[in-house]
Amino acid sequence: xxxxxxxxxxxxxxxxxxxxxxxxxxxxxxxxxxxxxxxxxxxxxxxxxxxxxxxxxxxxxxxxxxxxxxxxxxxxxxxxxxxxxxxxxxxxxxxxxxxxxxxxxxxxxxxxxxxxxxxxxxxxxxxxxxxxxxxxxxxxxxxxxxxxxxxxxxxxxxxxxxxxxxxxxxxxxxxxxxxxxxxxxxxxxxxxxxxxxxxxxxxxxxxxxxxxxxxxxxxxxxxxxxxxxxxxxxxxxxxxxxxxxxxxxxxxxxxxxxxxxxxxxxxxxxxxxxxxxxxx
Amino acid sequence: xxxxxxxxxxxxxxxxxxxxxxxxxxxxxxxxxxxxxxxxxxxxxxxxxxxxxxxxxxxxxxxxxxxxxxxxxxxxxxxxxxxxxxxxxxxxxxxxxxxxxxxxxxxxxxxxxxxxxxxxxxxxxxxxxxxxxxxxxxxxxxxxxxxxxxxxxxxxxxxxxxxxxxxxxxxxxxxxxxxxxxxxxxxxxxxxxxxxxxxxxxxxxxxxxxxxxxxxxxxxxxxxxxxxxxxxxxxxxxxxxxxxxxxxxxxxxxx
Numbered sequence: 232x233x234x235x236x237x238x239x240x241x242x243x244x245x246x247x248x249x250x251x252x253x254x255x256x257x258x259x260x261x262x263x264x265x266x267x268x269x270x271x272x273x274x275x276x277x278x279x280x281x282x283x284x285x286x287x288x289x290x291x292x293x294x295x296x297x298x299x300x301x302x303x304x305x306x307x308x309x310x311x312x313x314x315x316x317x318x319x320x321x322x323x324x325x326x327x328x329x330x331x332x333x334x335x336x337x338x339x340x341x342x343x344x345x346x347x348x349x350x351x352x353x354x355x356x357x358x359x360x361x362x363x364x365x366x367x368x369x370x371x372x373x374x375x376x377x378x379x380x381x382x383x384x385x386x387x388x389x390x391x392x393x394x395x396x397x398x399x400x401x402x403x404x405x406x407x408x409x410x411x412x413x414x415x416x417x418x419x420x421x422x423x424x425x426x427x428x429x430x431x432x433x434x435x436x437x438x439x440x441x442x443x444x445x446x447x448x449x450x451x452x453x454x455x456x457x458x459x460x461x462x463x464x465x466x467x468x469x470x471x472x473x474x475x476x477x478x479x480x481x482x483x484x485x486x487x488x489x490x491x492x493x494x495x496x497x498x499x500x501x502x503x504x505x506x507x508x509x510x511x
Numbered sequence: 512x513x514x515x516x517x518x519x520x521x522x523x524x525x526x527x528x529x530x531x532x533x534x535x536x537x538x539x540x541x542x543x544x545x546x547x548x549x550x551x552x553x554x555x556x557x558x559x560x561x562x563x564x565x566x567x568x569x570x571x572x573x574x575x576x577x578x579x580x581x582x583x584x585x586x587x588x589x590x591x592x593x594x595x596x597x598x599x600x601x602x603x604x605x606x607x608x609x610x611x612x613x614x615x616x617x618x619x620x621x622x623x624x625x626x627x628x629x630x631x632x633x634x635x636x637x638x639x640x641x642x643x644x645x646x647x648x649x650x651x652x653x654x655x656x657x658x659x660x661x662x663x664x665x666x667x668x669x670x671x672x673x674x675x676x677x678x679x680x681x682x683x684x685x686x687x688x689x690x691x692x693x694x695x696x697x698x699x700x701x702x703x704x705x706x707x708x709x710x711x712x713x714x715x716x717x718x719x720x721x722x723x724x725x726x727x728x729x730x731x732x733x734x735x736x737x738x739x740x741x742x743x744x745x746x747x748x749x750x751x752x753x754x755x756x757x758x759x760x761x762x763x764x765x766x
Binding site: 393 | 560562582583589590594606665755
């Protein structure tokens with residue numbers, strides 16, 4: 232084990248950027264997850280990860296089939312972010328008088344998933360990258376992706392910090408906020424814009440599945456502890472950081488899949504709240 | 512008394528579709544207006560249109576000057592899963608006036624404490640909102656509305672789902688808040704009994720029968736008017752203090 236740790240420390244050049252990207256993504260998703268869970272929009276984030284991945288697969292298909300150059304990470308990320316942000320702005324505030332909200336979200340998730348599968352089946356050269364895109368392959372994250380995640384995290388933390396009371400009121404009781412003249416749609420749009428940007432940016436480092444998990448598990452773990460809301464935000468962010476960082480290190484040393492390890496570590500944080508409070 | 516807000520020749524509804532037309536309505540300083548009708552009859556739509564939260568389908572919404580509004584939604588519309596204390600919920604009443612990006616300060620917290628005291632839940636300020644009883648949550652939501660020192664307090668079914676004691680206690684709070692006559696109250700309720708002794712004026716609202724009728728309490732809490740609203744005979748009794756009780760009468764057996 233000590234040899235594995237020495238090996239890990241000796242490979243700093245390789246892991247320092249991916250680890251930093253994972254930790255920043257864990258912090259951002261942990262924070263946003265509190266809103267996602269309390270607004271009961273967990274499956275909106277699941278649908279967005281699929282839509283974002285579908286956008287990514289589309290860029291790879293365009294590269295291979297139409298021979299339009301999209302190999303550059305920025306182009307792939309731009310397409311994934313566009314898909315995710317559009318999806319977030321539509322699905323986030325989605326209300327239909329003819330359909331339950333879950334139906335629209337479920338339809339988006341399943342259509343996004345089907346597009347990923349269909350697109351992946353037509354990929355030849357990039358097929359081997361797809362596992363990393365979906366399940367996470369944080370071993371190889373370029374520095375440019377780190378800066379994208381840092382920029383989105385700064386934007387997200389600033390939005391959540393500066394407009395905390397507006398986002399809180401419009402999330403907790405949109406009916407009253409609107410009756411009192413607050414532009415609820417605008418604040419909803421800001422929140423889902425940040426979520427829409429955070430998902431593809433984080434998925435580059437963590438993968439789609441861990442991104443969805445980090446929007447759910449840290450917040451759920453913090454809320455199970457029955458903390459005050461402000462404390463729950465801090466604890467969820469801390470769990471995101473520890474689970475992402477810890478999961479990365481463990482996966483490296485144990486030579487097991489990185490994304491799944493991060494999710495497993497995040498899931499462990501559910502235990503204290505579930506055990507102490509009996510899950511109530 | 513000058514009008515705080517009024518609807519003139521209004522049609523109210525959603526997405527350009529009128530649910531209720533021909534609405535003439537005025538709320539003056541010190542009014543206590545009750546909107547009464549069946550569930551799903553358009554009371555909430557009318558009230559939210561009056562507050563400017565929903566666009567008019569037709570007609571005019573007039574208010575001579577900007578208005579400080581307090582709004583109390585139906586208790587069941589507010590999610591109890593959020594880990595917020597009663598004080599934190601009540602503080603939200605101050606947010607619209609603060610403006611974007613500005614934080615609440617000592618004056619806001621002082622106003623919230625005063626509002627919680629006025630409705631008798633100051634001792635619960637540190638308790639989680641979701642752990643309060645229905646009546647306590649209702650009072651917290653009223654405190655939130657009061658925290659903005661509103662000129663017009665609008666309440667949507669504030670006594671819905673309450674036992675008689677809690678309903679009477681809530682109406683006592685509203686009567687006290689209205690007592691000075693400085694604040695106007697608009698309250699939607701499907702129960703005429705809840706407002707028959709509190710409201711100064713009453714509007715019957717039922718979109719399914721295209722019914723909108725407004726008048727003073729004495730004009731509206733009458734057997735003929737209520738029988739028209741409910742579509743069956745109704746008895747109105749008055750006790751020695753003049754308090755009204757409303758009962759459905761037995762229909763006469765058909766020969």
